[in-house]
Amino acid sequence: MAKKDEKAGYRLLKLFRRNFVAGMLVVVPLVIAAWLLWWVFSSVDSVLQPAIEAIFGREIQGLGFAIFLVLIYITGVVASNYLGKKIINFTETLARRVPIFRQLYIGAKQVVEGLSGTGMNKAAFREVVFVEFPRPGMTTIAFVTNIIKDKDGKKYYGLYVPTAPVPTSGYFEVATEEQVIHTSISIDEGIKIVVSSGMILPDKVATGKLAIEGEPESLADAFTSLGKGEPKSMADAFKSLGKPESTAQDEHKQT
Numbered sequence: 001m002a003k004k005d006e007k008a009g010y011r012l013l014k015l016f017r018r019n020f021v022a023g024m025l026v027v028v029p030l031v032i033a034a035w036l037l038w039w040v041f042s043s044v045d046s047v048l049q050p051a052i053e054a055i056f057g058r059e060i061q062g063l064g065f066a067i068f069l070v071l072i073y074i075t076g077v078v079a080s081n082y083l084g085k086k087i088i089n090f091t092e093t094l095a096r097r098v099p100i101f102r103q104l105y106i107g108a109k110q111v112v113e114g115l116s117g118t119g120m121n122k123a124a125f126r127e128v129v130f131v132e133f134p135r136p137g138m139t140t141i142a143f144v145t146n147i148i149k150d151k152d153g154k155k156y157y158g159l160y161v162p163t164a165p166v167p168t169s170g171y172f173e174v175a176t177e178e179q180v181i182h183t184s185i186s187i188d189e190g191i192k193i194v195v196s197s198g199m200i201l202p203d204k205v206a207t208g209k210l211a212i213e214g215e216p217e218s219l220a221d222a223f224t225s226l227g228k229g230e231p232k233s234m235a236d237a238f239k240s241l242g243k244p245e246s247t248a249q250d251e252h253k254q255t
């Protein structure tokens with residue numbers, strides 16, 4: 001009887017722990033996201049509150065943030081026409097001549113363009129790949145930021161290797177085409193992997209020495225049609241990095 005009670009108590013404790021962890025995975029990200037949004041809102045709103053108080057005689061919560069959004073929109077409208085582009089180019093030319101401010105401005109502009117996807121030729125993430133890092137024999141996830149070729153046509157990949165769990169810091173590496181393992185992981189999935197420190201992983205991933213195109217669903221059908229069965233699991237994908245010639249994509253190339 002005592003053993004049955006002990007087993008029942010253990011099952012209840014295990015059920016409580018599982019449900020508590022599941023609740024944390026839902027609530028904590030929501031709280032963090034809400035806090036970040038509130039922090040951005042409060043910070044931006046507080047900047048214009050002195051001017052609002054001088055005009056209306058009191059602070060109006062949220063009006064500063066609304067004015068900030070309107071100013072961004074107006075700036076976008078101005079930047080879209082011919083005269084506005086001339087003014088912005090002239091302003092940027094002046095900014096680039098200031099020694100310290102120049103580096104800060106160029107760096108901030110490239111980061112914004114990369115995250116927004118408007119600077120595809122500069123810093124936007126194009127693809128998620130696997131590379132050996134930080135030493136041979138160890139593999140990590142990396143984002144392709146650019147592709148360049150030398151005078152002989154040899155291809156080099158500009159790679160951003162993020163640190164977990166904060167992907168905004170990391171390392172920039174240059175790798176040859178032979179050192180890069182292409183994957184079917186999307187950019188969003190890659191960021192989730194880094195932020196979660198690997199706790200969130202795709203169920204299946206396709207790898208190969210050639211760039212993988214298309215959605216993961218179509219890739220699953222393609223791999224199945226090649227006679228290789230289901231795409232590799234995440235663990236199998238990492239194990240096979242040292243044998244790229246055995247991937248289904250390379251076999252397909254040989255046929």
